[in-house]
Amino acid sequence: MKPAGTIKIAILGGGIAGVAAAYELAKMQRAGLPVEATLYEAGPRLGGIVETHREAGFVIECGPDSWVTEKTWARELAVELGLEDEIIPSNDHWRRTYVLQGNQLVPMPDGMRMMVPADWAALLNSPLFSTQAKLAYLREPRRAEELKAAALPPDQDESVRDFVQRHFGDEVALKLAAPLLAGVFGGDIAHLSARSVMPAFLEMERERGSLVQAVQQRARTAAGRAAVFTSLKSGLGTLIERMAATLPADWVRLQTPVLSMDPVEQATAHTGVRWSVRTQKHTVTFDAVVVATPAPVACELLRPLDARLSELLQMDASSAIIVAMAFTPQQAANLRLPRGFGFLVPQQQESAPHNALLAATFVDQKFSHRVPEGGVLLRAFFGGATAPQLLQESDAALIALARKELGKVLGKLPEAHITLVRRWPNSLPQYGVGHLDRIAELESRAQAFAGLRLIGNAYHGVGLPDLIREGRAAARSLAPA
Ligand SMILES: Cc1cc2nc3c(=O)[nH]c(=O)nc-3n(C[C@H](O)[C@H](O)[C@H](O)COP(=O)(O)OP(=O)(O)OC[C@H]3O[C@@H](n4cnc5c(N)ncnc54)[C@H](O)[C@@H]3O)c2cc1C
Incomplete structure (x- = not known):
């Protein structure tokens, strides 16, 4: 029996976003706040796409292998979990990525920040690009004013291909931006939203016009010289295992897919609405629901509540x-x-x-x-x-x-x-052009349902740091006043 006044929260989905939400709620409970949670996971283990296989001295990542160092939320969590000694940078003294041309590996020039060069000599000596593409790179800083004037206001969007093409031409867009982003999103740059997947570059454009100037200036700072990726010695699965170890044993329900969630018209002091969460065996009532399933599952769960909400979440x-x-x-x-x-x-x-x-x-x-x-x-x-x-x-x-x-x-x-x-x-x-506007509408509609939180990789970033931030923030937002 829960003590009277305790807020009961259901978390649907035990990927990193859902586990981070549960971890934060457990921390709140240890701090004396009256909260308790049930974490429903359809599969036989926690972690979702985060999975580390360790065997015979090999540490094999089955999904993500690292996080982007610049985004600090994953590191902060690792430190909080006592994993500071486990944190490792990528071996950036060997940071060379090749691009396959025919059956030949052609190195990307040193010092690239995605498709933007920090090192002119490396770029100009690189066999990767044609003379035309190199000239486009060289011209870009001189076009700073023109590019600044062409920058879209922060609330407008365009495709990654259009954005990159404006700066460096189509060869760079197809030869470099496309495979770099395919490695992260598996998607097509003609459809991907520049505003969603490269906000830092858009900001550079609005501020300075030239991405090359902005990246070269940044490369001279300590942050610009830090390793690009960070991971853990024993693999990213350790983040999940350490968070899971802090959860009360009776919070976690593995192999328990949630089939439906319905608001129950019954006011409580905390949230106003209660939620009835149905699995194959049970139906349980909660004060709040954090939906952390993949987007297609969230679409199905949300459809009976609000068809438009579900429609906004439909994405490739x-x-x-x-x-x-x-x-x-x-x-x-x-x-x-x-x-x-x-x-x-x-x-x-x-x-x-x-x-x-x-x-x-x-x-x-x-x-x-x-x-x-x-x-x-x-x-x-x-x-x-x-x-x-x-x-x-x-x-x-x-x-x-x-x-x-x-x-x-x-x-x-x-x-x-x-x-x-x-x-x-x-x-x-796939964060298509206009993604952030759709998500803004979705989040505003979702506010009509008290106690409903939507988190996961369909909203504000697919990377682990964003999902950790989101999961923890969702939990905090449900804290009793
Ligand atoms: C191959 C690959 C490599 C990647 N590499 C990187 C990388 O290096 N760095 C990086 O930052 N990001 C990387 N990503 C992205 C990142 O791994 C994901 O965006 C992130 O792990 C998604 O976490 P999540 O919690 O949103 O969802 P998921 O991990 O998908 O978790 C959702 C969970 O919900 C469960 N579920 C589904 N239906 C139900 C239901 N009805 N009821 C209850 N539970 C349900 C699922 O079983 C799953 O466990 C990579 C992704 C892939 C696919």
Whole structure:
């Protein structure tokens, strides 16, 4: 029995957003606040897309492998969880990413911040771009005033392709921006919202006109020199495990998908509305509901409440398939990989019109603590338009495909000690042009339902730091006054 006056909160979905919300509520409870929560997770474990497989000295990320250092919320959480000694930067002294052209790996120039160069010499010496593209880069700072005047006001949106093209032309947009963003969103830059996925660049444009000038100035500061990605020695799964360990045991319901949630017309002192949450076996009443499921599930749950709310949340989502291959030192003895973090595969190139390989990571070079000394860990990331077909393939077929595609570039691969396949269907919501306006309307409509909070990767960012921030903020917003 809950003590009288306790606020009861249901959290639907145990991905990082939902677990962060539960973690914050447990912290509030330990601080003496009258709150309690039930975390419903459809699957057999917490973490959702965050999953770390540890075996034989290998630390294999099945989903995200790091967070963007600049966004501080993940680091803050890690420190709070006592994981300060576990935090590791990406090995930026080896930060080189290649772009596949034909079957050749062409390095991205050093010092790029996405598609913006901080180092002129590296850019001009790079074989990646044509003379025309290099001239477009060189002209960009001189066009600062014109570009500033062309910048859209903060409340207007355009596609990533239009934005990048305005600064550097279409070659840079297709050759670099497209595969870089495909590696994050699996999407098409002609549809992705610049305002949602690259707000920092838009702000630079509004302030200075030239992105090159802004990035070069920033590169001279300490923040500009910090490692781009951060992770944990034992893998990102540790964040989930540590948060989960702080939750009261009776808060977590695994393998319990929520089938429906309905507001019950019954006022309480705290929230005004109560919520009836139905699973296969039980129906339980709560004072508030935090919906942290993937967007397609949230759409279904919200439809009976408000069809427009559900419609606003309908968005394309792309699928991802990860194939990881871990080689022992003996197996890797004859494997010669280029120095760097991995490579991107532009989808436009003629040689790869049906190639679903979007990127490959040389994991042991990107981060320390991922392999036993001398071991090698490779990760292939498949996605894009052909992903729906690939999702139907067997593990064996996907492993064979990964070996073939990586083998074309890196030479024949030895047998791997561990191979692992993960399918993440419809896991990456596509923030199309106008996304933030739709989300603003959605959030304003959702306010009509007291005690309802919507969090997860469909709203304000797909990266882990954003989701941690969102989950914790949602929990705090439900704190008793
Ligand atoms: C391959 C890949 C690589 C990525 N790499 C990075 C990276 O390096 N860095 C980064 O910051 N981000 C990365 N991302 C993005 C990031 O991992 C995700 O955006 C994030 O993990 C999503 O978290 P979430 O809590 O919103 O959703 P999810 O992790 O999808 O969790 C939602 C949970 O809800 C559960 N659920 C579904 N239906 C129900 C129901 N009816 N009732 C109860 N529970 C339900 C699901 O089982 C799931 O556990 C990557 C994503 C992918 C797919």
